[in-house]
Amino acid sequence: MELVEAIILAVLAASTPLLIAATGELVTERSGVLNLGVEGMMIVGAACGFAGAWLTGSIFIGALFGIVAGTLMSLVFALMALGLAVNQVATGLALTILGVGLSGLIGAGFVGERITPAMHLYIPSLTDMPLIGRVLFGEDAFVYFSIALVIGVWWFLYRTRAGLILRACGDNHVSAHALGYPVLRIRTFAVMFGGACAGLAGAYLPLAYTPFFIPGMTAGRGWIALALVVFSSWRPGRLVVGAYLFGAVTILQLHAQGWGVGIPSQFMSALPYLATVIVLVLLSRARTGGSTAPAALGTVFVPDR
Amino acid sequence: MLDQTSNDLHSGEPPLLQTIGLTKRYGDFLANDSISIEIQPKQIHALLGENGAGKSTLVKAIYGLIQPSAGEIRWRGQPIVLSGPSEARSRGIGMVFQHFSLFDNLTVAENVALGLDGKESFKDMSARLEQVSKTYGLPLDPRREVWQLSVGERQRIEIVRALMQDPKFLILDEPTAVLTPQEADQLFIVLERLKAEGRAILYISHKLEEVKRLCDTATILRGGKKVDTCNPRLETAASLARMMVGGEIKEVKAPAGRKTTVPRLVVNDLSLAPSEAHGVRLEHISFELKGGEILGIAGVAGNGQDELFAALSGERLSNDPGTVVIEGIAAGHLSITQRRKLGAAFVPEERLGHGTAPRMKLSENALLTGHAASGMVHHGFIDTAATLKTVDRATETFDVRKAKRDPEAASLSGGNLQKFIVGREILRNPAVLVVSQPTWGVDAGAAAVIRQALLDLATAGAAVLVTSQDLDELAEIADRIAVMFHGRLSAPLATSEATREKLGLLMGGSSLEPKEAEHAVGA
Numbered sequence: 001m002e003l004v005e006a007i008i009l010a011v012l013a014a015s016t017p018l019l020i021a022a023t024g025e026l027v028t029e030r031s032g033v034l035n036l037g038v039e040g041m042m043i044v045g046a047a048c049g050f051a052g053a054w055l056t057g058s059i060f061i062g063a064l065f066g067i068v069a070g071t072l073m074s075l076v077f078a079l080m081a082l083g084l085a086v087n088q089v090a091t092g093l094a095l096t097i098l099g100v101g102l103s104g105l106i107g108a109g110f111v112g113e114r115i116t117p118a119m120h121l122y123i124p125s126l127t128d129m130p131l132i133g134r135v136l137f138g139e140d141a142f143v144y145f146s147i148a149l150v151i152g153v154w155w156f157l158y159r160t161r162a163g164l165i166l167r168a169c170g171d172n173h174v175s176a177h178a179l180g181y182p183v184l185r186i187r188t189f190a191v192m193f194g195g196a197c198a199g200l201a202g203a204y205l206p207l208a209y210t211p212f213f214i215p216g217m218t219a220g221r222g223w224i225a226l227a228l229v230v231f232s233s234w235r236p237g238r239l240v241v242g243a244y245l246f247g248a249v250t251i252l253q254l255h256a257q258g259w260g261v262g263i264p265s266q267f268m269s270a271l272p273y274l275a276t277v278i279v280l281v282l283l284s285r286a287r288t289g290g291s292t293a294p295a296a297l298g299t300v301f302v303p304d305r
Numbered sequence: 306m307l308d309q310t311s312n313d314l315h316s317g318e319p320p321l322l323q324t325i326g327l328t329k330r331y332g333d334f335l336a337n338d339s340i341s342i343e344i345q346p347k348q349i350h351a352l353l354g355e356n357g358a359g360k361s362t363l364v365k366a367i368y369g370l371i372q373p374s375a376g377e378i379r380w381r382g383q384p385i386v387l388s389g390p391s392e393a394r395s396r397g398i399g400m401v402f403q404h405f406s407l408f409d410n411l412t413v414a415e416n417v418a419l420g421l422d423g424k425e426s427f428k429d430m431s432a433r434l435e436q437v438s439k440t441y442g443l444p445l446d447p448r449r450e451v452w453q454l455s456v457g458e459r460q461r462i463e464i465v466r467a468l469m470q471d472p473k474f475l476i477l478d479e480p481t482a483v484l485t486p487q488e489a490d491q492l493f494i495v496l497e498r499l500k501a502e503g504r505a506i507l508y509i510s511h512k513l514e515e516v517k518r519l520c521d522t523a524t525i526l527r528g529g530k531k532v533d534t535c536n537p538r539l540e541t542a543a544s545l546a547r548m549m550v551g552g553e554i555k556e557v558k559a560p561a562g563r564k565t566t567v568p569r570l571v572v573n574d575l576s577l578a579p580s581e582a583h584g585v586r587l588e589h590i591s592f593e594l595k596g597g598e599i600l601g602i603a604g605v606a607g608n609g610q611d612e613l614f615a616a617l618s619g620e621r622l623s624n625d626p627g628t629v630v631i632e633g634i635a636a637g638h639l640s641i642t643q644r645r646k647l648g649a650a651f652v653p654e655e656r657l658g659h660g661t662a663p664r665m666k667l668s669e670n671a672l673l674t675g676h677a678a679s680g681m682v683h684h685g686f687i688d689t690a691a692t693l694k695t696v697d698r699a700t701e702t703f704d705v706r707k708a709k710r711d712p713e714a715a716s717l718s719g720g721n722l723q724k725f726i727v728g729r730e731i732l733r734n735p736a737v738l739v740v741s742q743p744t745w746g747v748d749a750g751a752a753a754v755i756r757q758a759l760l761d762l763a764t765a766g767a768a769v770l771v772t773s774q775d776l777d778e779l780a781e782i783a784d785r786i787a788v789m790f791h792g793r794l795s796a797p798l799a800t801s802e803a804t805r806e807k808l809g810l811l812m813g814g815s816s817l818e819p820k821e822a823e824h825a826v827g828a
Contacts, residue, residue: 161418161423161427164411164415164418164419165419167408167411168408168411168415168419171408171409171410171411172406172407172408172409174404174406175405175406175407175408176408176419177370178370178390178402178406179390179406179419179420180369180370180389180390180391180394181419294410295409295410
């Protein structure tokens, strides 16, 4: 019983950064921009988030530092890929390399330091319920926020006019421009939102997951978030399922090693990517028409004035 | 202040819309050179000109999509500066784009909402959408996604979207280019009604008969300048064409002594599943094309013409070799190169990216289709001199105008590049030529050269298959015309019997049987 609860709690904790980062990237890609720099924005968010929390003693300010750092990183991307119309794939990869280096520089002085991690909710009697108590009522603020974030993004995309315009930019930027929508400005905001989410997701790691900073601590989570967006076929609802599934695989892999199951850990680590490939194949076979990916994804747009 | 040259009935009242000396400069290039036009209420005003004459630039400036470099736009006598299309729309200027500004993966209602200012709720807007579409006889289902709709339906969305803003002035850019003759007739009824309601329309088209029938005034542009204003009803199609081109167009003549010989391209019961999400399934296509003959394939774009081209050229292979027979040899399973070696040549619709590699030189592009059968490769090495010679021969024979001897394909104008591509294939002396939209977006002079070349090739004994949406073009060069609809090919009609009405019915999916067709109109 307690083991099950512990596993569920661990899965939630492992899934939350994936969910936050992937939600941001989903909005970015829905506007038609492919930002492969999620890993880089996350790791800089982690370094700055830890620095902020260590200097001020506040987890909240640490999270803000992470958000601002991720947004600034995404602005570098926006300047290159949108402002100067540079190839988005190359720019995104460069952003990740930049982020890894930058985070090492920023975080060098903080390696070995510790902070008090984010507090968990505690409601007497509710949180004490067996099995589900701590899962539902004993999480940290990041977990609850990530759920609210996905619901908010779903509502924004499908229930607001601004969301409709954003989806329109991702479907056909030429038409959106012809109708008078500022495609590049809208995309810049979408990229910034993606950066803010990636920064927050990165900051979650040293602020709540482990109370210290080590270089490279995102350990490929940015890439999993990117795969998740594809796995979800760009829909927020499926993103939640995918994030917890991927989180569960990560945790089960650790437990499987502990239990001495004879599957190489490398194979388990590769599972999320394998799952993404299988989903892509299934999607393209099941498709009757229309496109699942935003039609303008990753294409350069230069308006003529 | 300004001399009112037109002897209009609205004297004293300023024109609804006026441009004065409107100029748009891109670097050294003058897209619009001091253009002044006047549009009155209750007027359908044609804007005529060849590709590159500056029509699109002018209407983009009027719709606020681009800012003029000089000159001004007056709306009801007042000078205005349009910051963007939304401002143009709020003043009462609407536009229906040639290449529809629609979003394939969004619903009809969402597409319409994107063209409005968003002040009303989505529910109210949907209700009004149904009402407007009913009022004007333009039926639409607001919940369907655009990719599921036909071209005619897509245009309805554009028109309804424009009408929902209650525009005083509506710009239509080549609205009938993709419609069947019957669909075009229905559009004209709507336009006449809009005119009767007191709205003005700026109508861009190069179908001159249409302009004569519909328009009250015509402004003609050539090379970015306004060359004339006239009443198109008092002109002939030929005189309008002369004003557009600025000279006589060489007439295309079928050379004497053309005989049909043996079947050179035979298609037997060809069926093929679509390769893409939005593709068309080819169903039981059969025809026989003899040497010395030109077969035209008409039809609204997107009815399987692209898929048929891919199946004939070998871009897509058939499991049954006997479905495509070239020069008596079953070729359905053969690759593009193998089919070229049998004597076939192919000219696809898209010039840049399909017909040529845009950033490669003409000589390299000549090599790409000619390597199999034209002696430009020896033991795997390219004979550069031979490739250049091919370019020179195509240049000379087909009057290709270019800045250098061997420029990049993308640097040529549409007409000159098309002359090069057609020339490149014809110089290989093909037994079978399959050509798709040979004169799409090509100026009238180059179009005449290309059509003449196709006729000459048939006279020399080749079998020529031409796919085109331009019925006049097919009437001019084809011996027989068949129509594609939803992946099926009708039985060919002799060109002398293929009236616009008959072709129009086939293009709309009706059969030519005398009994009443039971298809639902506009459903």
